[in-house]
């Protein structure tokens with residue numbers, strides 16, 4: 001009985017992994033330039049380097065797949081912003097970076113690392 005349960009859980013996981021890595025990707029590329037999807041999984045933000053235009057409001061749509069507590073927050077220290085990310089549910093972070101520069105964003109332990117590159 002337990003075997004069946006474990007096996008079916010494994011199958012579900014495999015299907016999910018295949019979905020996120022091969023099927024879900026084209027959908028991400030279709031979003032408008034103001035909304036940027038960021039996958040949070042396996043210790044990395046994907047994409048981890050995001051180039052944006054200064055003075056433009058953008059939405060960073062975090063898609064957290066990693067259920068570990070490590071991934072539960074995203075912190076934009078330069079913007080005094082800390083946001084809780086729900087697992088398998090998109091979380092939107094709206095920002096209007098006015099000044100050109102590089103602004104790192106991390107999880108609360110700084111293991112996940114990304115950078116927002118603001119250009120003129």
Ligand SMILES: [Cu+2]
Pocket residue numbers: 069070071107108109110111112
């Ligand atoms: Cu962490």
